[in-house]
Amino acid sequence: MAVQYKLLPINKINLDIDNPRIKQYLEIYGDNVTSDGIALALSFSAGNDTRSSLDALRESIRVNKGIIQPILVNKKIDGQYVVIEGNTRVQIYREFSEKDPQGPWDKIIAIVYDNLPVSQIHAIRLQCHLVGARDWDPYSKAKYLNQLSNIDHVPLSEIISYCxxxxxxxxxxIDAYCDMRKYYEPIAIKAGEDPDPREFSKFSELQNISIINSLQLHKYTKEDFAKWVVRGNIDTAQNVRKLPQILNNKMAHSEFLKTNISEAIKYLHADTNNLKKLETESMYDLAYILSKKLRDITLKETKALKWDDEYNEKKGILEDLQYSLNEVLESIDSLGENNG
Incomplete structure (x- = not known):
């Protein structure tokens, strides 16, 4: 395998169209490709952490007048240079070159491989982006794995040996990616929304057999799940695992369909019969009893709550109470003085 270190002209380097983020952009826009669109596709991430990392990378390159680690490039048999790893850094150089043509942005340091076979290119991509320091967001990983397994028909054992x-x-x-494409994307588009790859984590949770069994038990399908994602009923991925409990609880189930999982969870910890009795009490009687209970809470009870397995859900109920109470008091105060 011939390898060389080279300073390559930026305008001689082609971005890797098999990068899942670029590939997704090309699938959407076809021939209407622009440099701004490619930049947007590369900068997109599944969370704020990755976006912050991109901003930090851009600033580091600007301050240091270049990159520290070389990009990886394949020189094809026809002489074309194609990025294997480093698309984002090449795009950053291009952006800087447009803004500062006299700056050191016309060439970039690269490790150049001579006509690598496809299998070795796959291995490099997987090692860099699925388990390496510059990992892709989960949706991009899944998209690439689906490409290898279901389109290129690379044996699964070979994929695992790479990453x-x-x-x-x-x-x-792979299954989560396929479910997104099959169920979620058509529903989102029909609703007038752009499919959001950041919803991937919810479909990743959907792959748990307990959730699939629960959907079937209650006569729901994966298509229903996708509708809930689009409508906002499934508002957080971390609570998807609570779905079987919610669907088994009449009040929680009803609340979930009206609002979302976060609201429905609050009904999992309540006794249905007691709730119905309490609903007939006045708001002030309930507030009096609750404030007394809170004043009388012991250190032992506080510690027990802190280490309760359902602490986050119970804390959420109290925070919701605090928010609602503050909102009511602010509304009352906004009415002005009581001169009655």
Whole structure:
């Protein structure tokens, strides 16, 4: 395998169209490709952490007048230079070059491989972006794994040998991606929304057999799940695992369909019969009893709450109470003085 270190002209380097973020952009826009669009596709991430990392990378390159680690490039048999790893850094150089043509942005340091076979290119991408320091967001990982497994028909054992991990973990990523494409994207588009790859984590949770069984038990389908994602009923991925409990609880189930999982969870910890009795009491009687209970809470009870397995849900109920109470008091105060 011939390898060379080179300073390559930016305008001689082609971005890697098999990068899942670029590939997704091309699938949407076809021939209407612009440099701004490619930049947006590369900067997109599944969370704020990755976006912050991108901003930090851009600033580091600007301050240091260049990159520290070389990009990886394949020189094809026809002489074309194609990025294997480093699309984002090449795009940053292009942006800087447009803004500062006299700056050191016309060439970039690269490790150049001579006509690598596809299998070795896959291995490099997987090692860099699925388990390496510059990992892709989960949706992009799943999209690439789906490309390898279901389109290029690379054996799963070979994929795992490149990036490590377990067979069921790779299957879960691919299945979640396929569910998004099959169920979520058509519904989002029909609702007038752009499909959001950041919803991937919810479909990743959907792959748990307990959730699938619960959907079937209550006569729901994956298409219903996708509708809930689009409508906002499934508002957080971390609570998707609570779905079987919610669907089994009449009040929580009803609240979930009206609002979302976060609201429905609050009904999981309440006795249905007691709630119905309490609903007939006045707001002031309930407030009096609750304030007394809170004043009388012991250190032992406080510690027990802190280490309760359901602490986050119970804390959420109290925070919701605090928010609602403040909102009512502010509304009353906004009415002005009582001169009656």
């Amino acid at each position: 490590g991990g377990k067979r069921n973990e790779v299957h879960k990523l």
